[in-house]
Amino acid sequence: MPLIQLQLASPTMKHTSFLQQFVFLFGLIVTTLVSGDDQFLFSGFSQPSLTLDGCAMVTDGGLLDLSNGTTVLKGHAFYPTPLHFRKSPGGKVQSFAVHVVFSIFISYADLSADGMAFFIAPTKNFSDARAAKYFALLNEKNNGDTSNHIFMIELDTYRNSELQDIDENHIGININSAVSMQSSASGFYEDKGGAFKNMTLNGNQAMQLWVDYNEGDTQINVTLAPINVGKPSRPLLSATYDLTTVLSDSAQYIGFSSMATPINTRQYVMGWSFGMNKPALSIDISKLPKLPRVGPKAQSKLLVIVLPIATATLILSMGTLVTLVVRRRLKYAEVREDWEGEFGLHRFSYKDLFHATRGFKNKHLLGEGGFGKVYKGVLPSCNVEIAVKRMSHESRQGMKEFVTEVVSIGRLRHRNVVQLLGYCRRKGELFLVYTYMPNGSLDKYLHCEEQNAILNWVQRFRVIKGIATGLLYLHEKWEKIVIHRDIKASNILLDGEMNARLGDFGLARLYDHGTDPQTTHMVGTKGYLAPELLRTGKASPHTDVFAFGMFLLEVACGQKPVKRNAEGNEVFLVEWVLEHWNNGLLIETVDAILQGDYNIDEAYLVLKLGLLCLHPFPSSRPRMRQVMQYLDGEMPLPELRKTELSVNMAALVKSNGPNSVTLSYPQITSSFCTISGLSGGR
Known part of the structure; x- marks a missing residue:
């Protein structure tokens, strides 16, 4: 069946205003479609090309952003047309193949948060699903219920012991449940030598996912690889399961889901292809939209030439700069001692907390007691709402005992216990950072x-x-x-x-x-x-x-x-x-x-x-x-x-x-x- 592909304007028109508008609108988004809804390819996205729900959105650059930088919200993106996975009612689920290029960004490398999932489901209505823990597709009551008719591949970056997760960086095959029937640590097997290479899902890098189902032997294969590596011959996960027993006779919706968490993450989908009884079309990496830049910009050659001259100028201004730096350091000075290294709890900088609470202004005050005050804040780096307890202390030994106890309690992880995200210390003060609860106290x-x-x-x-x-x-x-x-x-x-x-x-x-x-x-x-x-x-x-x-x-x-x-x-x-x-x-x-x-x-x-x-x-x-x-x-x-x-x-x-x-x-x-x-x- 011939492909219908979007073409750009001819070279003779490349300097015209019309072509500039055309390239701006379509240059980052190239979509090829096959009639019959049995094969499609997205190299970037536009807002009308998908059905979006919750916090999911398409960026100006063509990325599908499933979380939108929000917290405690659900995000869904669907292929707009439901697909028939059976040739006839009562027939077997046909073979299909999926290829996805995605990336998960996280603000704090030493904190874990929930990931995302690719799914096939009979409905687009997930209003009863929980935003967290159940991948925004299920809840406590229907988790594991065979009437869900949901097939899911989870890309999980949080270890939840209640869901029997193996670690904080794994991929799982799920049937009607947030508990994986089979899972594996994230990585891939090299074709040459067969060595296993680990991959970090939330490493702010683009990577590829393949999901293949074979109608004949009911084999499910899941494969992962870096963006610059072709599809490995050996899959990461392989399971035998007849999806005819899972997917209903009705047309099914396919798409992606995520749950925004207090630890801000961004789940991006850059490209997506699908084939029914056909291979998933190859995604051209060069045509995919660009991910947000991480880290400082590369130095230009001009900067290398100018740097010696700028150094001389800086030396002349050193006296003024030293004065400014000393004042700034005194303003944001912290206390760090050797015994804190054994805790492992995330330590926030006082500067981040100061800016998050707008300088601990009274208008952000949530409560006050004998221990000190509590402020609402928004972390500037990731736009996450937090609550900060600001307490005074004088005894060095007493503070060590107290921090030890608090850090131990900070390792508690339960949906009905407020989570301690981290702490900070400076002279005479201790700060505890918690998840912000928008509806306050009971x-x-x-x-x-x-x-x-x-x-x-x-x-x-x-x-x-x-x-x-x-x-x-x-x-x-x-x-x-x-x-x-x-x-x-x-x-x-x-x-x-x-x-x-x-x-x-x-x-x-x-x-x-x-x-x-x-x-x-x-x-x-x-x-x-x-x-x-x-x-x-x-x-x-x-x-x-x-x-x-x-x-x-x-x-x-x-x-x-x-x-x-x-x-x-x-x-x-x-x-x-x-x-x-x-x-x-x-x-x-x-x-x-x-x-x-x-x-x-x-x-x-x-x-x-x-x-x-x-x-x-x-x-x-x-x-x-x-x-x-x-x-x-x-x-x-x-x-x-x-x-x-x-x-x-x-x-x-x-x-x-x-x-x-x-x-x-x-x-x-x-x-x-x-x-x-x-x-x-x-």
């Missing part, structure tokens, strides 16, 4: 501190399950046991999709599985302190469960754990809930703002589970694994004996400590529990 929504900031019941129940999942990870699933010690609504942050994340680990403690925690400093917030913590000062997972129980009542009832009535007397939420329960009126404690619009069974479950977690005796409280089983309906909630919970409960709660307790290192005080509305690390 307490503003529960207690109506912002106009029209109301959560419905579905959102509240989702928040509860999210925080329970995060606590289960801290208590049982991470390499160490993490006791948070300050679980409350003001320390729960909401991301752009209103997902809950547990923040503010300033009071947290870590210890090894199978050992007992040694801390005896009582810390926390009034109303959330477990009775045994008041007696011994020793925190444990049981004390976290107690605070979580009070959090459950706070979310369900929309009331703070302790408040004052019109007479100035303290009223305890747990007493109020117990009183209604004893009178058979438990459901009347549900937040009146909801106006009865909630799931009664779920409301009963949350209230009773809250009371169970608030049991005076630690051994009678459930562990977080059991809490998740109750919330997921996998196990019925045990019968609660009213007399057992009621006896001495009021007395125990009323003795719930001082107004607030602060965490103290030697000569360092860091009170993290009095800020509300903090985004990032709260």
Whole structure:
């Protein structure tokens, strides 16, 4: 079948205005098409040549940019016409071949972020997909569901243990799931000698991907190679899987997806070819659009000639320059010590943080407490929003202990835990950099501190399950046991999709599985302190469960754990809930703002589970694994004996400590529990 190819104007017209416009519009984009939608080639792109969704866009230079430099958004690009992979309904999926030239750019080489995927799917509607973790194609509920009818090749630059990823730089073959059926570290096999050569997916370099499927032996081959290397004869991945069992009879859409993350990445597609029952057409590398320049421009010959003369001029101006440099260094001076090298956590420059927060201006202030202030910022190098905690310190030894603890917690990776991105130190100050949470803290929504900031019941129940999942990870699933010690609504942050994340680990403690925690400093917030913590000062997972129980009542009832009535007397939420329960009126404690619009069974479950977690005796409280089983309906909630919970409960709660307790290192005080509305690390 003959190809239809775009031709440029004749040489005699090359100096005309018309030709200049023609070259400007089409010179970077050369597209060849075959009628029948069974073979196409893109050497660069134009906006109308694709169907775009979310943050995906086509640059002026003809690059397909899947992430657009944004955060926590989905990006999709589709070939506009659906393709029939079967010759007839019920027939076998035909052979096909794909050739892609792509590049993944990342701002910080030592931080990893999610990658991109090539996919075949029966729909263009991925509104229910999650922006992160599931390649913007799936979500927690349908991941692995055979009714998805999705075939995907993932180019992943982030290791997610929940998805069984092998490393932070791999390629996988996926069927209806974000969990790869087969995966391999990124690289290629040389034709001469067969040696394996590693390749870095997010190395800011162009590279090639081939995907081939054979109808006869149902063989899937995936091959990777650098831009200047032809297609290797040995594929990187090879699997036998009949795609007839995956792709539906209907026409399918093919394209690319990505998810923009807090660690800014740019996923570019430079060229793309496809063939059905035909090879993918070869992509001419010389006709592809150019990638953004990385690093300084090359020096010209003129600069080499002029440089000696410029050097002499600079020497004459040295006195002035030295003065300016010294002032600048003093302005952005940092403190670096040898013991910091063992941490491995990304260290931001003070200059970047200073410019990100516009000089730590008050108009960017998010919150303030005994430890210092928290500012919203935007990193100038990658346009990523962050939250920066600015804390004062004086003790050198105390700061080493504190930074060691914070860095350990900084290795936590979970979708319901706010991520610590890095830190910075300068004389007398410590800066912690967190992912910015655009919707702020949960307490503003529960207690109506912002106009029209109301959560419905579905959102509240989702928040509860999210925080329970995060606590289960801290208590049982991470390499160490993490006791948070300050679980409350003001320390729960909401991301752009209103997902809950547990923040503010300033009071947290870590210890090894199978050992007992040694801390005896009582810390926390009034109303959330477990009775045994008041007696011994020793925190444990049981004390976290107690605070979580009070959090459950706070979310369900929309009331703070302790408040004052019109007479100035303290009223305890747990007493109020117990009183209604004893009178058979438990459901009347549900937040009146909801106006009865909630799931009664779920409301009963949350209230009773809250009371169970608030049991005076630690051994009678459930562990977080059991809490998740109750919330997921996998196990019925045990019968609660009213007399057992009621006896001495009021007395125990009323003795719930001082107004607030602060965490103290030697000569360092860091009170993290009095800020509300903090985004990032709260």
